[in-house]
Amino acid sequence: MACxxxxxxxxxxxxxxxxxxxVSIAVEPGEMVALIxxxxxxxxxxxxxIAGLVEADKTGDGAISILGRTMQANGRITADARAIRSSVGVVFQQFNLVGRLKVLTNVLIGNLGNMPRLKGCLSLFTGEQKKAAMRALHRVGIAQQAMQRGSTLSGGQQQRAAIARxxxxxxxxxxxxxxIASLDPSSARKVMDILGDLNRRDGITVLVSLHQVEYALNYCRRTIALRNGQVVYDGPSEALTPEFLGELYGAESEELFLPGLDAAAGKAEPKPRRAVASLAPAAAAAY
Ligand SMILES: Nc1ncnc2c1ncn2[C@@H]1O[C@H](COP(=O)(O)OP(=O)(O)O)[C@@H](O)[C@H]1O
Ligand SMILES: [Mg+2]
Structure with a gap:
């Protein structure tokens, strides 16, 4: 099967x-991978x-494909990219919703990639599409907010609406x-739980960047770490060590383990993890 x-x-x-x-990475269908x-x-x-929003350097021979279809090659987005993008959902840290539109409409916008352009612009969504949007809002737990404007939702609810879309x-x-970077721990967990649920129950492949490493460890079996634009770790999350993470984050590392996060999650303090070689190529190879 294609990656x-x-x-x-x-x-x-x-x-x-x-x-x-x-950078080279390969994510298999059905994986949930953290990017730190x-x-x-x-x-x-x-x-x-990966979302098809930026072209790489033209000088390289880099390529990106999604589910076996080439999104870009040699720094050029392919003619197929628009169609490929419809199979890629994107959730950002913020500004995911159009604030003046209803939450339901924001979710219905997910149909636009699959609709003739004019019909999409006129918001002529079918009853079936509206039902599907309501089901998606139920799934992420914010059906009650469907008729509110996007701008009235909390940060966590906005992320859930983006997932519904x-x-x-x-x-x-x-x-x-x-x-989850702008969310309180309880909203952050809710959003991560939903991503985990979509991954497990629907087989949706999830690639999620996380500033707070605890969430990578708790939710994703595999972690890819970048430093200065290079992949410096790609392997099991459980093999990441405090030493490696301290090195990875340098001066930022004090923010990594938020006080109370584990207690709030009902979990024990993070245990020291098995040491891996510096930047862990061995662990990556064993994965
Ligand atoms: N549009 C841009 N113009 C100029 N520099 C950029 C742009 N986007 C990102 N960068 C630079 O590229 C590097 C990587 O940034 P980014 O991908 O945003 O990192 P991260 O998301 O890990 O914080 C940084 O040095 C950043 O300043
Ligand atoms: Mg960033």
């Missing part, structure tokens, strides 16, 4: 900054490429860029 997400030798330079440096790394390590840039869209791959 859900395949990134090969991707490089992206902004001015003098090499945001991505020869300090601020500026390239997480958003990588996810935006991906469901309506029929996404088989969900890309989430720090979806």
């Amino acid at each position: 859900a997400v395949s990134v090969e030798k991707l490089s992206k330079t902004f001015g003098g900054t090499r945001a991505l440096d020869n 790394g300090a601020s500026g390590s390239g997480k958003s840039t990588l996810l935006r490429h 991906s469901l309506v869209q029929g996404a088989r791959v969900l890309i989430a860029d720090e979806p």
Whole structure:
């Protein structure tokens, strides 16, 4: 079976900054993978490429394919990209909803990729589409808010609406860029629980960047770590060590383990994890 997400030798330079440096990753259908790394390590840039929003450097021979279809190659988005994008749901840290539109309408927007353009613009959604949107809102637990404006939702509810929109869209791959970064721990867990549920029950492939590493450890079996635009770890989350994470995050590492997070989750303090070699190539190979 084709990879859900395949990134090969991707490089992206902004001015003098090499945001991505020869990145290759392969995510199998049905996986839920965390993407971690300090601020500026390239997480958003990588996810935006995978979502088909950015073209890589033209000088490289990088390529991205989604479910076996080429989204971009050699720094050019393919003619197929629009069709491929409809199978990729995208959730950002914020600004996921159109604030003045109803939540239901925001979710119905998930249909636009699959509708003739004019009909989509006129918001002529069918009764069946509205029912499907309501089902999706139920699924993420915010059906009661369907008729409110997007701007009236809490941060966590907005993220859940964005996930519902991906469901309506029929996404088989969900890309989430720090979806819980602005949320309190309880809302963050709710959003991660929903992502986990879609992954397990619907087989949706999830690639989620997370600033707070505890969530990667708790929700994703596999973690990919970026540093300075390079993949420095790709393997089981449980093999990540505090030493590695401290090295990965440098000065930021004090924010990593939020006080009370584990207590709030009803879990014990994180145990010291088995040491792996620096930057862990062995663990990655064993995975
Ligand atoms: N549009 C852009 N223009 C210029 N530099 C950018 C742009 N987007 C990202 N960068 C740079 O690329 C690097 C990676 O950024 P980013 O992907 O946002 O990292 P992260 O999401 O891990 O914080 C950073 O040095 C950032 O400043
Ligand atoms: Mg980012």
